[in-house]
Amino acid sequence: MSMDKNEQNYLQEFGASxxxxxxxxxxxxxxxxxxxxxxxxxxxxxxxxxxxxxLASMEEARDVGGVLFLINTAGGDVEAGLAIAELIAGMRKxxxxxxxxxxxxxxxxxxxxxxxSFIVPSASMTVHPVRLSGTVIGTEQTYNYFSRIQDxxxxxxxxHSGISREKLLELMHGRRDMANDMGTVLSGREAVDCGIxxxxxxxxxxxxxxxxxxDKKKEEKRx
Numbered sequence: 001m002s003m004d005k006n007e008q009n010y011l012q013e014f015g016a017s018x019x020x021x022x023x024x025x026x027x028x029x030x031x032x033x034x035x036x037x038x039x040x041x042x043x044x045x046x047x048x049x050x051x052x053x054x055l056a057s058m059e060e061a062r063d064v065g066g067v068l069f070l071i072n073t074a075g076g077d078v079e080a081g082l083a084i085a086e087l088i089a090g091m092r093k094x095x096x097x098x099x100x101x102x103x104x105x106x107x108x109x110x111x112x113x114x115x116x117s118f119i120v121p122s123a124s125m126t127v128h129p130v131r132l133s134g135t136v137i138g139t140e141q142t143y144n145y146f147s148r149i150q151d152x153x154x155x156x157x158x159x160h161s162g163i164s165r166e167k168l169l170e171l172m173h174g175r176r177d178m179a180n181d182m183g184t185v186l187s188g189r190e191a192v193d194c195g196i197x198x199x200x201x202x203x204x205x206x207x208x209x210x211x212x213x214x215d216k217k218k219e220e221k222r223x
Contacts, residue, residue: 024210025058027051028070029110033084035077046073048080055087065217066094066210069114075105078130078149082106082156088113089160094213096206099123099188099197109153111197112161116209118201119188125196127171128183162195 029051031044058064069088075081088095088110097114099107104126111117111125119125130150150172158165171194174184191197199205 023063023065024207024214025061025064025067026070027054027058027067028072029084029107030070030072031076032074033076033081033106033110035080046076048077048084051084052087055084055091059091059093064093065214066096067091067114068206068210069095069097069110071097071099071103071107071111072101073103073105073107073110075107075126078106078153081110082152085109085113085156089156094210094217096209098201098203098206099125099191102126106153108196109156109160112157115213116206117161117196117198118206118209119191119197119199120202121188121200123188123191125186125191126183127168127174127186127196129172157196161197164195167194168196 029046031046034045034047055067058067085106088097095114095116097111097117099111099117099119100123102124103111103119104124105128108125108127111119130153154165154168154172157163157168171184171186173182175182176184186194186196188197188200192200
């Protein structure tokens with residue numbers, strides 16, 4: 001089925017597809033998650049000021065039965081990423097995420113925010129401590145600030161996945177995978193084995209999950 005001009009513009013502007021009645025709405029989280037600072041034009045970004053109202057409208061829309069989040073992100077702004085993740089986690093409608101390519105850094109809480117998370121075998125996820133580019137003041141208050149942000153991220157991830165806090169912090173501070181940094185790079189299977197992601201799967205698996213949940217809701221309304 002071909003898209004009309006309005007749907008093409010919608011896809012180009014928001015990285016999301018409109019859904020038929022009772023169907024699945026697709027949202028992409030790609031490139032870098034852009035926060036309060038506007039990134040350079042040559043960066044592929046997901047803009048939080050676009051995504052946040054879009055998620056709210058999808059939650060209210062009668063013609064949206066479920067939402068699929070396609071994730072291929074290098075990370076980005078922590079505050080914006082957590083805000084989007086909280087909105088996803090707070091949706092009543094069926095949601096699923098599928099990590100393709102990479103779900104790095106703040107992409108981890110975005111992936112686990114959905115009610116069911118999938119990752120393709122060839123994808124990877126990088127778990128690392130909070131980092132900040134630019135000039136920082138090397139004081140105890142600065143380190144405490146970083147620690148509190150990291151605690152927020154860890155709390156969200158452990159609340160929406162099967163990984164323990166102890167294991168997550170171990171992965172964050174790992175030294176085996178990165179020569180000049182701390183953190184751990186996980187393959188698709190490793191992300192599932194440690195409890196971050198629910199299952200290794202494909203696009204078809206994610207769609208099957210959403211359709212099953214949508215059908216179940218329809219049966220509950222009828223019965």
